[in-house]
Amino acid sequence: MFGAGGGTSSYQEVEDTDLVILWGSNARETHPIFFHHLLKAVHRGARLYVIDPRRTTSAQWADQWLGLNVGTDIPLALAVAREIIHSGLANQAFIDRATSGYEEFAAHVEPWTLEAAALETGVPAEVIKELAHNYARADRAQLCWTLGITEHHNATDNVRALINLSLLTGHVGKYGSGLNPLRGQNNVQGGGDMGAIPNRLPGFQDTRDDEVRAKFDRMWGSQIPAEHGMHLTQMLEAMDEGELTSVYVIGENPMQSEADSTRTRARLTGLDHLVVQDIFLTKTAELADVVLPASAAWCESEGTVTNSERRVQRVRKALEAPEGARDDIDILRDLAGRLGHDWEAQTAEQVWDELRALSPLHAGMSYRRLEEFGGIQWPCYSEDRLEPTYLHGRLWHTDPEQRGTPAPFAPVAHSLPVDVLDDDFPLRLTTGRRLSEYNTGVQTGGYASPLRRGETLDLGPEDAEALGLSPGEVVRVSSRRGAVVVRTHLDHGLRRGLVFMTCHFPDEVDTNALTIEATDPIAGTAEYKATAVRVDRLTADELAALAAEGEVARDELAALATSE
Numbered sequence: 001m002f003g004a005g006g007g008t009s010s011y012q013e014v015e016d017t018d019l020v021i022l023w024g025s026n027a028r029e030t031h032p033i034f035f036h037h038l039l040k041a042v043h044r045g046a047r048l049y050v051i052d053p054r055r056t057t058s059a060q061w062a063d064q065w066l067g068l069n070v071g072t073d074i075p076l077a078l079a080v081a082r083e084i085i086h087s088g089l090a091n092q093a094f095i096d097r098a099t100s101g102y103e104e105f106a107a108h109v110e111p112w113t114l115e116a117a118a119l120e121t122g123v124p125a126e127v128i129k130e131l132a133h134n135y136a137r138a139d140r141a142q143l144c145w146t147l148g149i150t151e152h153h154n155a156t157d158n159v160r161a162l163i164n165l166s167l168l169t170g171h172v173g174k175y176g177s178g179l180n181p182l183r184g185q186n187n188v189q190g191g192g193d194m195g196a197i198p199n200r201l202p203g204f205q206d207t208r209d210d211e212v213r214a215k216f217d218r219m220w221g222s223q224i225p226a227e228h229g230m231h232l233t234q235m236l237e238a239m240d241e242g243e244l245t246s247v248y249v250i251g252e253n254p255m256q257s258e259a260d261s262t263r264t265r266a267r268l269t270g271l272d273h274l275v276v277q278d279i280f281l282t283k284t285a286e287l288a289d290v291v292l293p294a295s296a297a298w299c300e301s302e303g304t305v306t307n308s309e310r311r312v313q314r315v316r317k318a319l320e321a322p323e324g325a326r327d328d329i330d331i332l333r334d335l336a337g338r339l340g341h342d343w344e345a346q347t348a349e350q351v352w353d354e355l356r357a358l359s360p361l362h363a364g365m366s367y368r369r370l371e372e373f374g375g376i377q378w379p380c381y382s383e384d385r386l387e388p389t390y391l392h393g394r395l396w397h398t399d400p401e402q403r404g405t406p407a408p409f410a411p412v413a414h415s416l417p418v419d420v421l422d423d424d425f426p427l428r429l430t431t432g433r434r435l436s437e438y439n440t441g442v443q444t445g446g447y448a449s450p451l452r453r454g455e456t457l458d459l460g461p462e463d464a465e466a467l468g469l470s471p472g473e474v475v476r477v478s479s480r481r482g483a484v485v486v487r488t489h490l491d492h493g494l495r496r497g498l499v500f501m502t503c504h505f506p507d508e509v510d511t512n513a514l515t516i517e518a519t520d521p522i523a524g525t526a527e528y529k530a531t532a533v534r535v536d537r538l539t540a541d542e543l544a545a546l547a548a549e550g551e552v553a554r555d556e557l558a559a560l561a562t563s564e
């Protein structure tokens, strides 16, 4: 809606703000450094709202927790918008000046009264009203979101629904107010900025732009194709068609991280050729024809990473890589050599300077300046100045010429999760993360800590009682695609009908055997956050079989039998 893919504010602005909404984000556990900045604001008196179906550990710090039903963020956002409009709290001057499509949007939100939204979302009307008033009235407000918003079949619409709220109130493009999609891995923002996406060259320059391609072709001696490439999930589909037969995976473990793992396995084993370049021998690597051992970019190489506030920072080599493991960049250079291209040996700094010559957003960030300022946020167009810490300040410009294209309101429609609940699959499983683990567990699998309890099916007290389950009991969780056996864990933050698992221990429990491949048509992201499941107790025979395999300790089995 603004024509750029990046969080609009800096962490310092989050400290200096008056109100923060964490929407579908459990930052206390998943972005602890960011959350530390947020807590500084909270301790200064800023108000915090957490919008999450689970009462998470982040919610413990909130003034108000909005425990909505999974997949009902759009009705909630539309009702907030309607309430802002009806109470005369919309920022009309900003709307007139910096946005388009307001009239149509105002008509579109009309059916979403507080009462209608309360019915659909499960959040009381009064609470929605209070959120609307406080967000609109705040001098400075930050709206932050992550996977609770984006891992849905309608992820892009979810994001648009939130951005609408910033357009209504003018909470964007000025110091202390903004929109912050917190990035997943330490350098996922940097990966996108460098062009590791199917439609952009470094610095978000579109491959379809002839001038852009000509610039890169001159520098690289290449012929870059104009058409956009495939997203990861589109690649998986192309494997079905036999359209994609060879895959080179670098630093990804799709066998464990993609939705519907039974299907993923069939796809990956059906390939003619699979290459995996990783720092560990992953489950994906076990299926590969060729494995290229790499060194770890964050501690065994030189380079840069870019965080959620678009800050580029230097990374230094602190450890020698194990014998045989090599820099990703060296492996790629050797591979290019085998393919008949001589890429001269370059230091990380030389590679970075080449990027600066090609990407205007990074042009002013020499290694010397990155040291000097302790990292620099993009855009940084020239070596003699720094830009504001926030994006889209042009929206506030008094001169229409300088203001640029208005940001369009998005009249998005509600649509429920694809995997529907019914009598056979009556529980809503949402999957996510825990503080002590990281993604598919490859990098965190090997340490011991009292924080770790392995995979569990987390459920609330009401469901535990209704199903007659006690904590620690071994159960079968089934979806329309697969089933897993897992221990239960009682979580008082879960409301009736909602259960939670992670994707951190796929060796023990392959959670993605359950998840659905339904993807957002634009982003290509799967609906990991909404699976329909059933939970069954195991029969005595099944428990005995598991015990024989060593899956359940015999004394535990005896204890279970007595408790029954």
Ligand SMILES: Nc1nc2c(c(=O)[nH]1)N[C@H]1C(S)=C(S)[C@@H](COP(=O)(O)OP(=O)(O)OC[C@H]3O[C@@H](n4cnc5c(=O)[nH]c(N)nc54)[C@H](O)[C@@H]3O)O[C@H]1N2
Pocket: 023, 024, 025, 026, 027, 029, 030, 031, 051, 052, 053, 054, 056, 069, 070, 071, 072, 073, 146, 147, 148, 149, 183, 184, 185, 430, 431, 432, 433, 434, 435, 436, 437, 438, 439, 529
């Ligand atoms: N400790 C740790 N930190 C991590 C990671 C890790 O594995 N471990 N992974 C990193 C990565 S790659 C990423 S992308 C980030 C992800 O960071 P987060 O997005 O914060 O992590 P999740 O736990 O996947 O999901 C966030 C929340 O979304 C909620 N949610 C589910 N469905 C809905 C819904 O329909 N609406 C709303 N509003 N909320 C919903 C869940 O209850 C959950 O609390 O974390 C990063 N940081």
Ligand SMILES: Nc1nc2c(c(=O)[nH]1)N[C@H]1C(S)=C(S)[C@@H](COP(=O)(O)OP(=O)(O)OC[C@H]3O[C@@H](n4cnc5c(=O)[nH]c(N)nc54)[C@H](O)[C@@H]3O)O[C@H]1N2
Pocket: 147, 151, 184, 185, 250, 251, 252, 253, 254, 256, 257, 258, 259, 277, 278, 279, 280, 282, 294, 295, 296, 297, 298, 328, 431, 432, 433, 438, 439, 440, 441, 442, 443, 502, 503, 511, 512, 515, 528
């Ligand atoms: N059910 C469910 N599934 C999910 C999610 C969910 O919420 N629920 N979340 C999804 C999300 S947001 C994400 S980001 C994905 C994550 O999915 P993946 O990216 O597949 O999972 P990771 O475990 O982070 O795997 C990263 C790999 O990179 C390797 N690696 C680390 N550093 C380097 C390096 O310097 N060089 C090389 N070559 N390799 C390196 C690691 O060893 C590891 O094998 O999972 C997705 N899957």
Ligand SMILES: [Mo]
Pocket: 184, 185
């Ligand atoms: Mo992620």
